[in-house]
Amino acid sequence: MxxxxxxxxxxxxxxxxxxxxxxxxxxxxxxxxxxxxxxxxxxxxxxxxxxxxxxxxRPNVSAHDLLRKVVLAVVERGHASDLYEFDDVLAYFGSRNPDRDL
Structure with a gap:
C-alpha cells in the first residue's frame, strides 16, 4: 500500500x-x-x-468540576429548565442551578 x-x-x-x-x-x-x-x-x-x-x-478534571461545567453550559445557553427533571443534579447543587461564582 x-x-x-x-x-x-x-x-x-x-x-x-x-x-x-x-x-x-x-x-x-x-x-x-x-x-x-x-x-x-x-x-x-x-x-x-x-x-x-x-x-x-480520562478528563483532567474532577467529576464535580465536570458536572458543574456541563450544567453551566446548559444554563448559559438558556436551557436551565431542562435540568429540573434531573432530581439528582438539583440535589447535588442544593436544589438549585449553580451560579457562575461557585
Missing amino acids: TEEEIEAGRSAKGGFTKEQLAKWGVPWPAPKGWKAALLAGETMQSAGLQNLEPSPI
Whole structure:
C-alpha cells in the first residue's frame, strides 16, 4: 500500500471511516501505528496492532468540576429548565442551578 492510496481513502471530512479502515484490515478504533504498518506491507496482526483495547479517556478534571461545567453550559445557553427533571443534579447543587461564582 502506498501513501497515495491511504490518502485517497480519506473521507470528505479528512479522516478515515470505520468502513474504510476495515477494508484495509485495520481495527476500530485505529491503533497507533496502523498507517506505518500498512506502508510497510504488514498486517495489523503481524505488527502487533490487532485486538488492542482503546485507552480510556480520562478528563483532567474532577467529576464535580465536570458536572458543574456541563450544567453551566446548559444554563448559559438558556436551557436551565431542562435540568429540573434531573432530581439528582438539583440535589447535588442544593436544589438549585449553580451560579457562575461557585
